[in-house]
Amino acid sequence: MFVCLCGAVSDTTIRGAIRAGASTVEEVGDACMAGTQCGKCRTTIEMMLLWESEQLVGPGGRGTEEAGR
Amino acid sequence: MSDGVVNALNGLIATELVAVNQYFVHAKLCEHWGYEKLAARFREVSIEEMRDIEAYMDRVLLLGGLPNLQRLDAFQVGENVPEALDLAIALEERAVQQVKDAVALSESVDDLGTAELLRPKVADEEAQLDWLRTQRGLVERIGEALYLASQVSI
Numbered sequence: 001m002f003v004c005l006c007g008a009v010s011d012t013t014i015r016g017a018i019r020a021g022a023s024t025v026e027e028v029g030d031a032c033m034a035g036t037q038c039g040k041c042r043t044t045i046e047m048m049l050l051w052e053s054e055q056l057v058g059p060g061g062r063g064t065e066e067a068g069r
Numbered sequence: 070m071s072d073g074v075v076n077a078l079n080g081l082i083a084t085e086l087v088a089v090n091q092y093f094v095h096a097k098l099c100e101h102w103g104y105e106k107l108a109a110r111f112r113e114v115s116i117e118e119m120r121d122i123e124a125y126m127d128r129v130l131l132l133g134g135l136p137n138l139q140r141l142d143a144f145q146v147g148e149n150v151p152e153a154l155d156l157a158i159a160l161e162e163r164a165v166q167q168v169k170d171a172v173a174l175s176e177s178v179d180d181l182g183t184a185e186l187l188r189p190k191v192a193d194e195e196a197q198l199d200w201l202r203t204q205r206g207l208v209e210r211i212g213e214a215l216y217l218a219s220q221v222s223i
Contacts, residue, residue, distance in 0.1 A: 001146060001147050001148055001156065002145060002146040002148065003145055010148060040142070041143050043143065044143060044145070
C-alpha cells in the first residue's frame with residue numbers, strides 16, 4: 001500500500017530502503033523520497049523502522065524476512 | 070456549551086474527513102482498475118461520510134463551537150482491492166469506537182441532543198463495517214480473481 005501519498009511511495013519500497021540500511025526517517029527519505037514533502041507519513045515510517053529493527057535484530061537474533069507484513 | 074463534546078465532534082469530523090478522502094481515492098482507483106461495482110459503492114460511501122460531516126458541523130455550530138475542517142490525518146492507499154478493503158475495515162473499526170465514545174461523553178454531560186444525533190451513526194458505521202468484512206471474507210472464500218470478476222460491470 002502507499003504510505004507516502006505525496007511521492008507515491010509504497011510500504012514495500014520503504015521496507016526495502018530500511019533493509020538496505022536506512023535507520024532514520026531522514027535516511028529513508030534520502031533513499032526513496034518517502035516523508036520528504038508534507039511529512040504526514042513520518043509517524044508511519046517511524047513505526048516501520050521500529051518494526052523492522054525488531055524483526056531484523058529482535059530477541060533471538062535475526063528474524064525471518066517473511067515475518068513483516 | 071461543553072468543550073469536551075465540541076472536541077469530540079471535531080474529532081469525529083477529522084475521522085470522517087479521512088474517510089471521505091480514503092473512500093474517494095479508492096473509488097477512483099477501483100474505477101481505473103475496472104472494478105466499477107466496488108467503485109460505485111466506495112464513491113457512494115464517500116459522499117455519505119461527507120453528509121455525516123455536515124451534520125456534525127451543524128451540531129458544533131449549534132453548541133457555539135467552530136467546526137474544524139482543517140485537520141486531515143495521514144492515511145494509506147491500497148495498491149489493490151484487498152488492501153483497500155483492509156484499510157477501510159481498520160478505518161471503520163476506529164470510527165465505530167470513536168462514535169460510541171462520543172455518545173457516552175455526550176450522555177455524561179447531559180447533552181442528549183448530541184447523543185441522539187450520534188446514536189444512529191453507531192449502527193450505520195457497524196453496518197458499513199459488516200459489509201466490508203463480508204467483502205473481505207468473500208475474497209478469502211471464493212478467491213481474489215473470482216471476487217474481482219464479480220465487481221466488473223461488463
